[in-house]
Amino acid sequence: MNELVQAFSLMLTPGSELSQIVLLTLQMAAFSTVISTAIGVPLGVCVGLYGFPGKRLIMRLLNTLMGLPPVLAGLVVFFILSRSGPLGSLRLLYTLPAMVTAQVVLITPIVCGLSATAVSNVAPRMHETAHGMGLSRGRELFMLLYECRSQLVSILFVAFGRSIGEVGAVMLVGGNVQYKTRVMTTAIMLETNMGHFEYAVALGIVLLVISFIINSIALSLQERTMSPETQMVWNHSRAGRLGGLRK
Amino acid sequence: MRPPFRLSIEKLKKTYAERMVLDIDELVLDSGHAYALVGPNGSGKSTLLKILAGAIDASEGGVVVHGESNPEELRVGFMPQKSYSFGFSVFRNVALALEGSGLTRSEIGERVTSALDIVGISDLADARGSSLSGGEAQRMALARILVRDLDVALLDEPTASMDITATMLVEDVLTEYREKTGCLLLVATHAPSQARRIANSIVMLSEGKVVECGDAQDVLLQPTSAQGREFLSYWSV
Ligand SMILES: Nc1ncnc2c1ncn2[C@@H]1O[C@H](COP(=O)(O)OP(=O)(O)OP(=O)(O)O)[C@@H](O)[C@H]1O
Ligand SMILES: [Mg+2]
Numbered sequence: 001m002n003e004l005v006q007a008f009s010l011m012l013t014p015g016s017e018l019s020q021i022v023l024l025t026l027q028m029a030a031f032s033t034v035i036s037t038a039i040g041v042p043l044g045v046c047v048g049l050y051g052f053p054g055k056r057l058i059m060r061l062l063n064t065l066m067g068l069p070p071v072l073a074g075l076v077v078f079f080i081l082s083r084s085g086p087l088g089s090l091r092l093l094y095t096l097p098a099m100v101t102a103q104v105v106l107i108t109p110i111v112c113g114l115s116a117t118a119v120s121n122v123a124p125r126m127h128e129t130a131h132g133m134g135l136s137r138g139r140e141l142f143m144l145l146y147e148c149r150s151q152l153v154s155i156l157f158v159a160f161g162r163s164i165g166e167v168g169a170v171m172l173v174g175g176n177v178q179y180k181t182r183v184m185t186t187a188i189m190l191e192t193n194m195g196h197f198e199y200a201v202a203l204g205i206v207l208l209v210i211s212f213i214i215n216s217i218a219l220s221l222q223e224r225t226m227s228p229e230t231q232m233v234w235n236h237s238r239a240g241r242l243g244g245l246r247k
Numbered sequence: 248m249r250p251p252f253r254l255s256i257e258k259l260k261k262t263y264a265e266r267m268v269l270d271i272d273e274l275v276l277d278s279g280h281a282y283a284l285v286g287p288n289g290s291g292k293s294t295l296l297k298i299l300a301g302a303i304d305a306s307e308g309g310v311v312v313h314g315e316s317n318p319e320e321l322r323v324g325f326m327p328q329k330s331y332s333f334g335f336s337v338f339r340n341v342a343l344a345l346e347g348s349g350l351t352r353s354e355i356g357e358r359v360t361s362a363l364d365i366v367g368i369s370d371l372a373d374a375r376g377s378s379l380s381g382g383e384a385q386r387m388a389l390a391r392i393l394v395r396d397l398d399v400a401l402l403d404e405p406t407a408s409m410d411i412t413a414t415m416l417v418e419d420v421l422t423e424y425r426e427k428t429g430c431l432l433l434v435a436t437h438a439p440s441q442a443r444r445i446a447n448s449i450v451m452l453s454e455g456k457v458v459e460c461g462d463a464q465d466v467l468l469q470p471t472s473a474q475g476r477e478f479l480s481y482w483s484v
Contacts, residue, residue, distance in 0.1 A: 125331050131302040132325030132401075133344040135393055143343075147334060 004076070007202035017179070018187075018199075022206060025183040028096060028170075029163040032103035036159055040111030041152065045145070047112065048119035062116070066107035070102075074169030077102040081173065094175040099183070102169040107159050114158065118151035119144060150222045157218035161211060249398055249429065252278045252315040254299075258308035263296050269294045269455040271308075276397065278314075281425055281432040283442035283463065285423035286479060287361075292329050292435040295452070296401045299433070300325030321398045328403040328435075330388035332376035337368065337387055341374040344391040361389040365420055367413065381408035389417060393424060400424070402434045406441065418444045439482040443467065451475055 011018040047058060079085050080092045081101070091099065092098045123144055130140040167185040174181035176190060184207050191200040254276040261269035269291040278281060284292050297303045300323055301311065312318035324344075333340050333424070341359045363369040366386040371379065379387060385408045392400055402421075406414040422445055425432045433450075436442055442449055442463065449466040451459035453474040459466045470476045 005442060094299070125329070127389070128300075128302045128327040129331035132300055132327060133323065134322070134395070135343070135346065139346065143333065 003198035004202055007199050011202060011206060012169075018203070020179060021182055021184055021187050021203070024096070024181075025164060025185075026210075028099055028103070028183055029160050031096075031100045032107060032163040033156065033160045035100065036104045036107040036111050037156055040108040040159075041115045041155070043108075044112040044115030045119050045141075048116035049123055051111050059113075059116070062109050062113040068106060068109065068114050070166055070168035071104055071172065073106040074102050074172030077105055077169070077173050093173060094177055094181055096181060099170045099174040099181060102173045103166060106160050106166065106169055108226075110162065111155055111159050114155045115148075115152065118148045118155070123148050129170075138199075153221050154218055157214055160214055164207070164210065164214075249278070249321075249470060250314065251429075252321070252398070252431075253313040254399070254431065255311045255313060256299075256308075257311060259295075259298065259305050259310070261291070261298060261303075261309040262306045265330070267455055269298070269305075271295070271455075271457055272465060274450065274457055274460065276431055276433065278431045279425070279429050280448060281422070281446045282436070282448045282450050283446035284433055284450050284452065285437070285442055285478075286436040286458075289451075290452040291455040292452055293403050295456075296403050296433065296435060297327075299323070299399070300401050302327075322395065323401065324392045324395055324397040325401045326392050326403060326405055328390050328407070330391075331432065332379060332384050334377045335479065336373050337363065337376050337379065337472070338372040340387055341390045341394055344394055348395070358394045359390070362393040363387075365393060366390045367416065369477075382410060382413060385409055386413065386417075389420075396428055397430045399431045400428075400433070401476040402432070404435050404437065407437070421445050439467070451478065453478065 004062070007018070010016050011022065013019060047055065047062070077098065078093070079097050080087050081090070082088055083093075092101070105200065126144060127140070130143060135143065165185060167189065169188050170181075170183060171189070174186065175180050176186040182190070186205050188200045188203045188207075191197070191203065256271055256274040256276070258273075259269060260267065275458040284295065285390070286292055290362065294303075298305050302325060312321065315321060333343070338359055341362060342355050345355045345358065348355075360369065360372070363372055366389050368379075368383055368386050368390070371383060371387075372453075376384075376387065389402075389405055392402065405421075406417050409417065418441060421432060421434070424430070434441075434445060446463050448461060449459060449463045450457060451466065451470075451472075451474075453472075458472040459470055459475040466475070467479065467482070470479050
């Protein structure tokens with residue numbers, strides 16, 4: 001127990017190795033989230049909005065990539081960035097950019113697929129009405145994104161959650177280098193392997209707390225933007241049963 | 248009011264996955280007139296309205312506008328069979344239809360207020376659009392038509408979810424609106440009484456084809472086609 005407290009106090013000390021790890025983790029997750037949503041959301045909106053030849057193939061590809069094993073994404077990025085790889089001259093292997101790249105490869109398809117689904121659920125229902133009201137194409141798109149905003153916000157947080165909890169890919173391309181590419185998940189693995197359970201547990205708790213905070217923000221944002229009837233559906237989800245019964 | 252114009256639908260075809268759902272050789276619609284679009288389920292009424300509104304594209308053929316040098320300028324409004332209600336207030340839901348109309352804020356406010364009053368939902372102005380009942384949502388959708396000065400108003404079963412009082416009211420409102428704006432009114436409906444009350448002419452579709460077209464009384468009393476006779480035999484006019 002004492003060791004756990006010690007681990008925590010170490011983590012909260014500015015400049016300590018542990019605090020540096022937490023900071024790096026947040027940095028990595030933030031970059032990965034921003035880049036993958038910047039690419040994935042517009043792409044997903046286009047895929048969800050427009051019918052074009054090859055759309056089915058793209059959707060299938062996206063779904064496959066959504067389930068891409070992280071180690072595989074890591075491997076691909078590793079090869080590309082390794083000395084003999086096409087981008088080897090950039091010397092990016094075992095750096096933060098390399099980790100972010102692997103994460104972007106991993107998360108963008110997820111963001112893309114989720115935004116495509118979100119948009120395609122609303123767009124067809126909205127199109128006739130928006131068009132019939134005389135709204136311009138651009139305005140219609142804006143209204144569509146506005147109506148999907150709570151899903152889009154939650155997609156952002158899904159991306160962040162994926163990113164912060166990722167191990168395999170990050171380990172591979174980051175290499176878990178002390179003070180450089182060691183993030184919380186890889187640190188937990190290392191500490192556990194070395195038998196420093198209290199550090200591992202302390203790091204795990206911090207990871208949980210961060211996740212909890214992120215999720216709370218996401219939920220409260222959603223509640224604020226969710227329509228009352230959706231909330232009602234959430235409260236009463238006893239499908240297939242008679243409602244309003246009294247004893 | 249705009250000088251009279253005429254829409255002439257020529258060789259219009261719409262196919263979905265090889266299935267022909269609309270196949271109109273010729274159909275002429277004049278401004279200032281009210282047309283009731285009738286026909287059994289799946290006969291292509293909504294499809295025709297959507298094509299005229301430009302919400303979907305025809306597979307072949309199209310609409311030619313006569314008597315109007317710049318057809319792009321015709322203001323066309325369309326109320327779909329299932330309108331979408333945005334998550335914000337009813338007031339904003341309706342005001343959205345006046346965006347880009349060049350009206351000032353206060354003019355928009357006045358128009359929206361009066362339209363909501365006409366359709367009888369002014370007490371719901373601040374309610375969330377997406378929380379309206381089926382009939383209320385339809386009233387709101389109609390208000391989106393009424394706030395605008397349209398040249399062509401296309402309404403897809405505008406009173407399908409409305410109670411009888413609202414239905415009667417809307418029929419009067421539509422007639423008034425057409426007289427005021429001089430617009431071309433095309434209303435899909437399943438109610439014989441409605442067809443008679445609001446329309447001068449009736450267009451009947453059956454399996455995507457126009458089987459009857461003409462003066463409302465004539466069509467109702469003396470349908471010329473077999474499909475028309477069969478369909479109208481259930482209509483006790
Ligand atoms: N997006 C679509 N894809 C495939 N088929 C469609 C599509 N939209 C309509 N159809 C088909 O086209 C036919 C005409 O449909 P439409 O909605 O125009 O009928 P309607 O006359 O409006 O019927 P109702 O009285 O039920 O409203 C129907 O058989 C329908 O199944
Ligand atoms: Mg229809």
